[in-house]
Amino acid sequence: MWFKNLRIYRFTKPFDFDSEKLTELLAEKAFHPCGRQDVSKYGWVPPLSGAAGDPDFDFVHVCNGNIMLCAQKEEKVIPSSVIKEAVQEKAEFIEQKEGRKIFRKERDKLKDDVMLELLPRAFTKSHRVYGYIDVKENLLLIDAASANKAEQFMSHLRDTLGTLPVIPPASKQVPTDVMTNWLSEQSAHPPFELEKECELSNPSDSANVIRCKAQDLDADEVKTILESGKHCSKLAVNWNDSLHCVIESDLSIKRLKFEDKLIDQANEADAEDRAQQFDQDFAVMSLELAQFCKDLFAAFGGLDEGRVV
Structure with a gap:
């Protein structure tokens, strides 16, 4: 959960x-x-x-x-290769039997027929x-x-x-600008701390991306990339020594991982059944995430109530 x-x-x-x-x-x-x-x-x-x-x-x-x-x-689940093969067999049969070419519109109809035949047997x-x-x-x-x-x-x-x-939450400050500044200064907004992963992208070309993993982010090559004009679009952080995650440019959170101390806290009281354990897990997790969200919004200048992403 x-x-x-x-x-x-x-x-x-x-x-x-x-x-x-x-x-x-x-x-x-x-x-x-x-x-x-x-x-x-x-x-x-x-x-x-x-x-x-x-x-x-x-x-x-x-x-x-x-x-x-x-x-x-x-x-x-019907593999596309299975559908393609069945359609090809039907098309070849008709072409040989009727001596004519099967064109796209009729092939699409054959595909629909194949789907109807395969659906009842599909995993x-x-x-x-x-x-x-x-x-x-x-x-x-x-x-x-x-x-x-x-x-x-x-x-x-x-x-x-x-x-x-x-x-979606709209922050007063642009997330990519904030994360880029954290990288440049090598200091995140407390209680966030930088970890060893980021993604640097070209603001004018979204396909131009450099990904750094298990990398000291204060290294000279990272500084050089930032000086070239790239912005930080994803950044791995530690929050309050309680959880690790990657913050993305839309303030969505990926690869969320809670520290063992929180898991242990949820398991301190021996649960009598699954429902009680679920309650304990949910209580600890929701309490942490409520504070995490407050700190996340604060780190990006607070929420802009008048702006919608």
Whole structure:
């Protein structure tokens, strides 16, 4: 359950759904496995369930006022090479039988037919996306490495609730400028400390990127690259000796790793069951992330309430 990535969104209006109403709405948009002809399915599952639709758990898990949600996506897996080969076989059969050439429009129709034939026999793969609402801080935090996964989570939540007034955090200072200055000065905004990884990019050419890993960032070659005009678009940091992560230019967080002392703190009290252990993990993690978000926003000059990314 410990988040590995973090996409942060802030509510423009207070979140005012109670857990009972929220559970009712999520149940209406619950996850159901793919049918014979479904390419993919997306829906809500209980954060604590071992299997989708487990009746022993709720669709929301509330701890210290924070509301954890979990979405599951299942999709059919049909390798493109298999589809291509089947379409080619059908096209060649028709060309030989009818003595004519198969053109693009008809080939696309053959592809659709092949998909319909293969879907019932296709394997499925699934993944879950966790997110929670920090009601006190008016934040939605999603454990998603990509923007697309976070957007799909929010889209389904918006469809479920009928509304979801959230926007990405817009800082008063430009994140790339701030991180570039941290590198130049070799000093981050406390309680952040620089680690040994960054990405330097050309502001006028996004494809022009230099990645540094396991590199002393005060080395002369890094300084030379910065002097050439490149900006820091990703930067690895240590926050408060509690977690390690990579900050990206949109203030999303990648490769989030909590220190063992926090994991041990969550395990101090022997949990009687999975639900209690989940509570303990969630309580410790959400407490740390609430302060982390405050420090993150402060490090970039605070949030600009009038600006939307």
